[in-house]
Amino acid sequence: TQLLEQSPQFLSIQEGENLTVYCNSSSVFSSLQWYRQEPGEGPVLLVTVVTGGEVKKLKRLTFQFGDARKDSSLHITAAQPGDTGLYLCAGARDTGRRALTFGSGTRLQVQP
Amino acid sequence: DAGITQSPRHKVTETGTPVTLRCHQTENHRYMYWYRQDPGHGLRLIHYSYGVKDTDKGEVSDGYSVSRSKTEDFLLTLESATSSQTSVYFCAISDPNLAGLAYEQYFGPGTRLTVT
Numbered sequence: 001t002q003l004l005e006q007s008p009q010f011l012s013i014q015e016g017e018n019l020t021v022y023c024n025s026s027s028v029f030s031s032l033q034w035y036r037q038e039p040g041e042g043p044v045l046l047v048t049v050v051t052g053g054e055v056k057k058l059k060r061l062t063f064q065f066g067d068a069r070k071d072s073s074l075h076i077t078a079a080q081p082g083d084t085g086l087y088l089c090a091g092a093r094d095t096g097r098r099a100l101t102f103g104s105g106t107r108l109q110v111q112p
Numbered sequence: 113d114a115g116i117t118q119s120p121r122h123k124v125t126e127t128g129t130p131v132t133l134r135c136h137q138t139e140n141h142r143y144m145y146w147y148r149q150d151p152g153h154g155l156r157l158i159h160y161s162y163g164v165k166d167t168d169k170g171e172v173s174d175g176y177s178v179s180r181s182k183t184e185d186f187l188l189t190l191e192s193a194t195s196s197q198t199s200v201y202f203c204a205i206s207d208p209n210l211a212g213l214a215y216e217q218y219f220g221p222g223t224r225l226t227v228t
Contacts, residue, residue, distance in 0.1 A: 042219030092215035
């Protein structure tokens with residue numbers, strides 16, 4: 001059972017289009033992170049959100065943490081081929097273990 | 113760059129043989145993690161360490177053991193490799209002193225392991 005569900009699993013779009021990736025759970029998280037991973041490399045941290053309702057922007061990427069801290073979304077405006085990659089959400093819970101639970105990922109392909 | 117290296121980067125081994133993967137960090141970060149990544153499963157935690165000789169199991173720890181005798185090295189051992197352990201293995205670090213949030217993790221480049 002996946003604690004964090006990401007959707008869609010795959011997304012292929014044209015350059016210039018907008019897209020949204022969702023990360024949903026029935027559990028409450030103390031913080032949630034988004035990573036991007038390119039082939040042959042490890043995930044790279046994009047952003048951390050910690051407050052319910054929080055919105056963070058990173059250039060053309062907008063991240064939102066749900067009010068109840070159970071879900072998050074990543075919106076990309078005017079996607080570019082350089083946005084291609086695997087996007088992973090990861091949640092932290094205050095269990096004392098200091099470990100993250102990862103979603104299964106969304107693979108994005110942006111065609112020029 | 114959190115100064116994380118993994119070795120080897122690629123390995124092919126036979127079923128039943130022991131395998132040890134090494135994660136090395138250069139900046140004295142306290143928390144270290146081992147994950148495996150398989151299609152459709154994202155990253156799954158195998159074991160983690162919160163200090164020298166302090167380790168704990170993750171969600172997929174069966175068939176794996178770890179050791180951390182020095183701050184800088186975290187070893188993952190497959191005592192008797194099986195085909196189901198074919199995967200890409202990632203090491204990560206976390207440090208409360210990095211950006212002030214203990215849960216942010218920084219990953220190594222990965223080790224691709226094939227068990228035939």
